[in-house]
Amino acid sequence: MNPNFPPGLSIFHSSCPPTFRFALDADVKDPGGFLSAEAQDSAIAKFGIAGRIWEAAYVLMLYVRNLDAFEFDPRIDFGPRAVAVELGAGTGAAGLALAAAHPYARVVLTDLPEVCPLLQNNARGYPGVEVRALAWGCTAHARALRDELGLTPISHIICSDLVYFPELLAPLLRTLLHLTTPSQSSASLGTCPKVIMSYKIRSLSKETAFWSAFGLWFTFVPVFWRARAEDNRSWERFDAGGDGEVFLFVAGRKEESFFWTVPEDDVALLEGVGAKGTYDDRFELLLLMNEYRACE
Template identity: 30%
Template structure:
């Protein structure tokens, strides 16, 4: 039996990392103001969060996942000494997340890659986003449609709390394939 989804590197994480590498310094500063922290929900192996920490080096990173995934995530953070001093690993179960579990909530930026593939995850993920963000917070979401039914449940709920904008392909950015990127801003 496998270890679960948190132990795989998903295409959406790689796509999110590539996009961050191809945006300008000005765009990076718009995503995350200097001295602020960002949160990655559902970090898994940490590829998206660690890449974001490298690209958004003006701030701090809090990478989160279920407790069973955290030992491997911590190990991957330690393997990246260039960013490890600015990265914290925190447990976050979307089913029961509260502000006390998120050290810097509300975050200026939340990132997430391929986190919603089952209908049962839709409302817990939305609740986690609402807990982690405040007015004007941004969410960078990499998403692959795995079920139209799930997307039909997810995107209206996301749009009820966030302005949702698709992110266009950047020059030089690798082809995204089935992955879509969205930049969302929390509504007041």
């Protein structure tokens, strides 16, 4: 099955949530017009689900821009030597928003080889943005990207709306493990990239398996926010629509996990084989929380 054209595909363009529209429309460069409804519908016809800007992408787009009007916890800084890789980039909306806000950062957009033409078209007008083929679970693709970057290791991995098809959950986790494992040229384990992942709940019963396995290898916390102009406002979990169905996480590898063996079998990977445990309930605890507090 082509993951970008699942059976019964019937989708159309998305639009930015009203809460964020003023912030995203202010100065996001869109030389190719790929944010428009017409451009999305045209891309969907040619590239399937990769041509749509999915809901969680808007949350990530706002977060990576670090606008002065908002305060985030945790806050991510993209320094002058930042190297950000977007997985399953599709239209590249999140990665290009990052590139527009942090022109000194090196941004690499990745997706399946057949989606790369879409990314290359949308990246026109963004000097320094690169496009590379990277199929999830493909060790050769991940190794090629790391080798190409060489002594400039990845500092951030960004992902939006990637947790959906059950058959892609293990390959996605495997690629995250490939890209966050320090190379021999890394000075220390401290060079491990941060993973910024936005996620919209679609089929919780199918998607929980990813988060329970992800939590064995990574520590992750939800992002909170508040308006800077409202100092007395309480922190709230960052969610585009306010319906509690969109999460934004910042994650990092557990240091002990660098010494574990990643199983080659996908089922074994999701079942926790190789990790020091078989299940992590961090995500379920977040779902059960009635009130959210800022992370300490």
